[in-house]
Amino acid sequence: MxxxxxxxxxxxxxxxxxxxxxxxxxxxxxxPQRVIDAVSDYYLHMNANSGGGFATSKKTDAMVQSVREKVADFLNAPSPSEIVFGANMTTLNFSLSRALAKTLKAGDEIVLTRMDHDGNVAPWLRIAEDYGLVVRWVDINTRDCTLDLDSLEAALTDRTKIVATVHASNAVGTINPVAQIGQMAHAAKALYVVDAVQSAPHVPLDVQAIGCDFLLCSAYKYFGPHIGVLWGRYDLLASLPVYKVRPSKDKPPYRWETGTPSFETIAAVGACIDYITGLGTDFGSEYASQFPQFSGRRLxxxxxxxxxxxxxxxxxxxxxxxxxxxxxxxxxxxxxxxxxxxxxxxxxxxxxxxxxxxxxxxxxxxxxxxxxxxxxxxxxxxxxxxxxxxxxxxxxxxxxxxxxxxxxxxxxxxx
Ligand SMILES: Cc1ncc(COP(=O)(O)O)c(C=O)c1O
Incomplete structure (x- = not known):
């Protein structure tokens, strides 16, 4: 159709x-209505904390797992255990930057862009200040507001540890060549963090095709509730010294989810992924040949x-x-x-x-x-x-x- x-x-x-x-x-x-309904359905049928031996708690845990699977499909993540829920993109990114900072030393370098929303700038500026890191800026071409890739090349050195860029700008709307930037970052042996908050509502996302190490987005920008999502490579999510409370589980994704998650909102994320899946079922058939590697919900x-x-x-x-x-x-x-x-x-x-x-x-x-x-x-x-x-x-x-x-x-x- x-x-x-x-x-x-x-x-x-x-x-x-x-x-x-x-x-x-x-x-x-x-x-959409189904996102609103998912919140009330959670309160009517599941409302409980995680990890209990009784029905509502078990239902809550099963629901969260099924939503992680849906979000993994949305991002083409290798595993649902790589999907972390948090208050919003900014809070998750502060948590990520603090954890990465513990692995860096004074004089290490971070590459940021003049195109980014402050949610992917301030977390890195703060750790630079706290740990004596050097920040190098990537400029834009003001004529068409694209990223100046020569200035990115010039910013990369053998001390670069992190490259953080936006996928699509929340101001000028430019979509950046993230797969190419990922290759440049990795050639410099740096980790690549992508802010996909403004691309998620408009383009199909694929963390494996981008080749990034972390990607962040927020469901309220793509027809869902107010909650943030962090995807990270499993080995990094498992090993980074994230700030967490001692009794909580020490494996991904739980070690990144501080405190009790917003379960009703997570339920609504599931409904929002179902809504987008429905767009594919209703209107997507003519584009299927562009994605020969996918089937089912991912397709x-x-x-x-x-x-x-x-x-x-x-x-x-x-x-x-x-x-x-x-x-x-x-x-x-x-x-x-x-x-x-x-x-x-x-x-x-x-x-x-x-x-x-x-x-x-x-x-x-x-x-x-x-x-x-x-x-x-x-x-x-x-x-x-x-x-x-x-x-x-x-x-x-x-x-x-x-x-x-x-x-x-x-x-x-x-x-
Ligand atoms: C590109 C971009 N990055 C990050 C954010 C911050 O997202 P959040 O409100 O989930 O912290 C926004 C919010 O508008 C944004 O547009």
Whole structure:
């Protein structure tokens, strides 16, 4: 079946009327009914702590294991034991950076990029400060907001221990060549940490194809609940000196999950992976030949995300045309339609004569929800000379429509 956005929207209670228009997706997406139901189902049938000998505790443990399997399929992870749940991406990354720091010594180097969200910058800056590590920065090409790979090459030395980059930018939308960056990092004998928070809602993820050592994402960005996910190579998850309490299990993934997990949210992650699997079943068959190595749920997850991504490229083409038609508009990021495979449908812009905040407030008064400011992408805003006011961010998801973009254009015209 061709991608049917009405069928998609019917599954999301918050999308059951024409207003408001949710273009704030990079900050968090809406959820389908099945995600909401999974939370109440958990409280009605399972609510208990883990590890008990009685029915509700056993059900909780079985549920968590089955959700780890689903997330492993989503990321093409070799094992569900490599899937760690935590409060959010940022908290998990602080935990990861602290554990890795214990293996480093003063003078060791970390490579960070000017494109990253602070969730993949601050954890590394803090350990650099605490352990006397050297930080080397990878620049961006300001013309099209891509990563400057020459500057990455120049940043790698025989003291580089960690390379941390974003997969897709939460500001300019650029998708970075993560498999290539992984090879460069490994050639320098460094570990590679990928922030996939903004790629997860738009492109099929595959930790084995990327060849990274750690990857982090957050389910609330891909139609699920507020919870973070860390994937790590099993040997590293098993051996790193993570901060944990003494009585908790000392094997992956448990040794990384401090305290009692948010079980109801984990249950909802399972429902969100089921939702994406359903996208593959409904709309993905024409993409199956792109993934000969997969079958079953792994295949459906890949084809579902591919179908959503193809529809999103139509939407972003429309959105960029609309913004470019407006006199005085400037977009930061890739605007050449032949390169839209290298971006997600997150578009930032400025308009002469209006501050980003004024534009966002004007659109809000027309029930169109967009973001303004820096969205924690501090470095790239500084690099683009937009530290003070930031830019307007319109972030689409596969449940948005062309008609919503037309209404966005009409509202912009009234500014
Ligand atoms: C690219 C990117 N990385 C990291 C984060 C932080 O994620 P979390 O809110 O789960 O800590 C965000 C949040 O917007 C993001 O967009």
């Amino acid at each position: 061709a991608f049917d956005v009405a069928h998609v929207r019917a599954q999301f209670p918050m999308l059951n009327s024409a207003e408001p228009i949710f273009f704030d997706n990079p900050a968090g997406t809406q959820v 459906a997850l890949k084809t579902g995300m591919t179908a959503a991504g193809a529809y999103e490229r139509e939407l972003v083409t429309h959105l960029i045309e609309v913004i470019q038609r407006r006199p005085g508009a400037t977009i930061a990021g890739i605007t050449d339609p032949t390169r839209f495979h290298d971006r997600v449908p997150t578009v930032i812009f400025t308009l002469e004569g209006h501050t980003p905040q004024q534009i966002a407030e004007h659109l809000a008064s027309h029930s169109i929800f967009v973001w303004d400011g820096n969205y924690y992408a501090v470095e790239i805003m500084a690099r683009l000379g937009r530290s003070e006011q930031g830019m307007v961010r319109v972030g689409l998801a596969h449940y948005n429509t062309h008609e919503e973009i037309d209404r966005f254009e009409a509202a912009l015209q009234k500014l």
